[in-house]
Amino acid sequence: MIEKLAMYLQYPFVRYALIVGILIALCSSLLGVTLVLKRFSFIGDGLSHVAFGGIAIASVINLSNNMLVVLPVTVISAVLLLRTGQHTRIKGDAAIAMISVGALAFGYLIMNIFSTSSNLSGDVCSTLFGSVSILTLTYREVWICIVMSVAVVALFVLFYNRIFSVTFDEDFAKAAGTNAERYNLLIAVMIALIIVLAMNLVGSLLISALVIFPALSAMRLFGSFKKVTICSAILSVICAFAGLIISILAGTPVGSTIVAVDVAAFAVCYCTGRLTGGLQRG
Amino acid sequence: MALLTVKDLSLGYDSNVIVKNLNFSVNAGDYLCIVGENGSGKTTLMRTLLQLQDPAGGEILIGDGIKKNEIGYLPQQTVVQKDFPASVREIVLSGCQGSLGRRFFYNKDDKRLAEKNMERMGIADLADRCYRELSGGQQQRVLLARALCATGKLLLLDEPVAGLDPKVTVEMYELISELNREGVTVIMISHDISAALRFASHILHIGAVEFFGTKEEYLASDIGRAFLTQQKDGDEQ
Numbered sequence: 001m002i003e004k005l006a007m008y009l010q011y012p013f014v015r016y017a018l019i020v021g022i023l024i025a026l027c028s029s030l031l032g033v034t035l036v037l038k039r040f041s042f043i044g045d046g047l048s049h050v051a052f053g054g055i056a057i058a059s060v061i062n063l064s065n066n067m068l069v070v071l072p073v074t075v076i077s078a079v080l081l082l083r084t085g086q087h088t089r090i091k092g093d094a095a096i097a098m099i100s101v102g103a104l105a106f107g108y109l110i111m112n113i114f115s116t117s118s119n120l121s122g123d124v125c126s127t128l129f130g131s132v133s134i135l136t137l138t139y140r141e142v143w144i145c146i147v148m149s150v151a152v153v154a155l156f157v158l159f160y161n162r163i164f165s166v167t168f169d170e171d172f173a174k175a176a177g178t179n180a181e182r183y184n185l186l187i188a189v190m191i192a193l194i195i196v197l198a199m200n201l202v203g204s205l206l207i208s209a210l211v212i213f214p215a216l217s218a219m220r221l222f223g224s225f226k227k228v229t230i231c232s233a234i235l236s237v238i239c240a241f242a243g244l245i246i247s248i249l250a251g252t253p254v255g256s257t258i259v260a261v262d263v264a265a266f267a268v269c270y271c272t273g274r275l276t277g278g279l280q281r282g
Numbered sequence: 283m284a285l286l287t288v289k290d291l292s293l294g295y296d297s298n299v300i301v302k303n304l305n306f307s308v309n310a311g312d313y314l315c316i317v318g319e320n321g322s323g324k325t326t327l328m329r330t331l332l333q334l335q336d337p338a339g340g341e342i343l344i345g346d347g348i349k350k351n352e353i354g355y356l357p358q359q360t361v362v363q364k365d366f367p368a369s370v371r372e373i374v375l376s377g378c379q380g381s382l383g384r385r386f387f388y389n390k391d392d393k394r395l396a397e398k399n400m401e402r403m404g405i406a407d408l409a410d411r412c413y414r415e416l417s418g419g420q421q422q423r424v425l426l427a428r429a430l431c432a433t434g435k436l437l438l439l440d441e442p443v444a445g446l447d448p449k450v451t452v453e454m455y456e457l458i459s460e461l462n463r464e465g466v467t468v469i470m471i472s473h474d475i476s477a478a479l480r481f482a483s484h485i486l487h488i489g490a491v492e493f494f495g496t497k498e499e500y501l502a503s504d505i506g507r508a509f510l511t512q513q514k515d516g517d518e519q
Contacts, residue, residue, distance in 0.1 A: 037362055158386045165376045168366060175332040175355040176380035176432050223412025224369035 001249065008248055016137045018244055021258070023149040024198045025210065025240030029232045030156045031191055032215030033225070034167045042093070043081055044211040046100035047195045048204035050077045053103035053110075055199075060114040071196050077103075078192035082184050148197055152190055159186060164225055202255030213262035214239070220266075220273030239265050284309050285348060285436060285467055286331070291340035293326045299338050300326060306486055306494040310435070313459070313468045315482035317475055317509070322489035324471045325358075328440055331469070348436060352380070354429030356439040359421070364414060370424050371409045374400055377431025392431075399427040403457070419450035426457070430466075437461065439470040443477075455481055475510060 008014045028044075035043060054070035081095055137145075156163070165173040166183045174180045191211075198207050214236035218228045243258030250257075284307040291304040300323040308314050316324050329335050331342060332355055354377070377399070378392040400406045403423040408416065413424060422442055429437055442458065443451040451474075459481050462468045472478045478485065485500040487493040493505045500506040 033367070037366060039362070161376070161379065161382070161387060164368070164372065165379050168363065168368060168373065168376060169357065169360070171329075171332075171334055171357050172355055172376075172428070173379065174334055175353060175438075176377070178379050178382075219367050223367050223415065224410070225367060225372050226369075228367045 004249060005245065013137065014248060016139075016142045017248075017254075018241070020137060020142055020145045021240045021244045021254075022237050023145055024194075025214075025236040025258075026233055027149050027152045027194045028198050028207075028210045029214040029236030030153070030229065031187065031194065032211045032213075032232055032236075033219070033228055034163055034187060035191065036212055036215050036219070037167050039093075040082070040096075041212050042096050042100070042208060043078070043191060044195060044208040045205075046081060046096040046103075047074055047078055047192060048199060048207040049100040049104040049107070050074055051196055051199055052204040053107035056107035056111045060110055067196070070199075071192075074196050075189055075192040078188040079185060082188040145197060148193055152193060155186065155190060159183065160229075163187065168225075202258060206255050206259045209259040209262055210236070210240075213259070213266050217262075217266045217269035220269040235265055235269075236262075284345060285312075286469075287343040287345065288331075289341050289343065291327075291330070291342065292338040293323050293330055294338045295326075295335075301488055301492075302339075304340070304488065304492065308467060308469060308484075310467055311462075311465060312484055313462045313482045314470070314484040314486060315478035316469065316471045316486045316488065317473065317478055318487055318489040320473070324488065325440060327488065328438055328469075328471060332438060352433045352435055354431075354433035354437045356422075356425050356429045356437065356442055358440050358444060359425075366413055368413050369410055370400070370405060370413060370416070371396065373413055373424055374409075374427045374431060377428035380432050395431055396427075399430040402430065403427040417450075418446050419454065422446065422454060423457070430461075434466065436467045437469070439468065441471055441473070443472070443474065451477075 035041060051070050051074045054073040058069040077099060081099065162173075162178060162183050163186075165176075165178055166180050166187075170180050170184075173183075194211070195207055198210055202210055214232035215228070217235055218232035222228045222231055239261045240258050243261040244254065246252065246261070247254045247257040286308040288304055288306050291301075292299050293301040293304070300321075304327070306314075316327065318324050326335070330337050332353060333342075375388055375392065375396045378388055378395060381392065382388070397406070397409075400409055403426055405420060405423050405427060408420060408424075413421065416424065426437075426439075426442070429439075437458075439458065443454050446454060455477055458468060458470070462481075470478075470482070479497055479501070482497055484496055485493065485506070487500070487505055487509065491505045493500060493503060495503070
């Protein structure tokens with residue numbers, strides 16, 4: 001088995017997939033804690049469906065680089081969603097559901113009506129569940145991913161204290177003179193970037209898993225924001241790595257394998273948390 | 283000049299004005315208690331004082347060398363906070379965010395201030411504990427320590443004893459009075475009128491009838507007497 005793995009690792013596309021997979025897992029786990037706590041667990045779902053709609057439009061108008069459509073559309077949707085969610089939570093929930101299902105339906109409709117491809121259901125399936133596309137990354141795509149990941153991690157570290165304040169108590173943050181709107185906007189833009197990145201890895205149906213599972217797992221174990229954030233980042237990277245290796249060796253679909261590993265990790269963390277009352281409280 | 287002066291203030295959302303033409307002022311060292319029936323606009327008033335929402339009319343003047351970000355705020359707890367994975371130290375430290383300015387991280391002074399305020403509130407030994415595992419009284423102490431990190435001058439407290447048991451309630455009130463004696467100006471919302479009368483120096487009553495004055499004036503006024511008997515009846519039921 002080790003030999004088989006070593007053989008696979010000689011191929012650049014396998015190495016690219018591992019690098020990109022790990023980076024995406026790292027980025028998506030960072031904001032997970034914030035989104036779960038702000039009750040925005042489903043924003044990942046909503047936005048990824050918007051991104052799916054964007055991809056559908058891009059492929060219909062035959063754009064060579066679909067990022068040009070997908071990225072701005074997703075960022076705008078993220079900003080709009082987080083804005084409606086601030087005052088009335090139910091409205092935010094409903095807005096996410098609306099945009100999510102609407103974008104999914106329109107995306108599929110557009111792809112169906114204006115289809116240029118001979119294998120439509122294959123196309124749709126790969127966009128929804130992640131595809132082999134992570135194994136067909138070009139050198140340039142890998143670099144784009146690295147640059148964007150570094151940007152996300154740097155922004156998160158620099159604004160860590162503000163993100164914490166705004167997540168824990170938005171009113172207090174505003175009263176203390178922090179520009180909460182600006183940091184909510186930052187969170188929205190970051191999450192949109194992460195989702196567009198992660199579409200390659202797990203596809204638009206499973207993105208929420210990548211965002212929320214590591215955070216939820218880490219929250220079973222630790223009681224401080226910093227430890228939860230670090231733990232969820234590490235957990236996410238390990239799960240993504242394990243998932244990628246398994247899928248390469250066993251020939252299973254990449255996205256669903258990673259998510260399955262994440263679910264298993266959550267189960268382990270949940271039981272550990274229950275048994276020990278938290279590994280280390282504090 | 284007073285620390286805080288409110289002139290002809292009207293409160294409300296959009297066209298729905300709840301309170302009209304409110305006038306009062308708070309001097310350094312005062313302990314003002316805001317009382318009134320549920321829905322009379324107490325929390326709206328506090329949010330307006332904090333500039334979290336715009337007044338429907340009138341103005342709020344902040345004076346005496348106090349800056350906008352030098353107001354400590356103790357909000358009512360939100361659902362989100364109930365299962366928030368954060369340590370006591372992280373939360374108290376976040377009270378220093380007003381002084382961050384252009385910096386990204388907290389410095390030694392901020393951390394020292396957080397430690398000092400944790401000791402002041404008697405929660406230094408809980409510093410590494412997780413907030414969601416603390417009792418209601420301990421959680422309020424954490425939030426009070428956080429508010430103190432933001433200010434040494436003016437505290438705005440929104441129902442600080444909501445949901446606490448009687449013994450902890452008394453402790454909380456004593457803690458607040460002690461801060462007031464140390465020179466911190468306190469503005470507190472409460473619907474516990476007896477406690478308000480025991481500790482406060484001034485009373486602001488809002489609702490259908492409005493009143494502002496010292497505690498003694500309130501006790502002598504018609505509105506004060508009416509509200510007191512009404513509350514007493516409510517307690518006895």
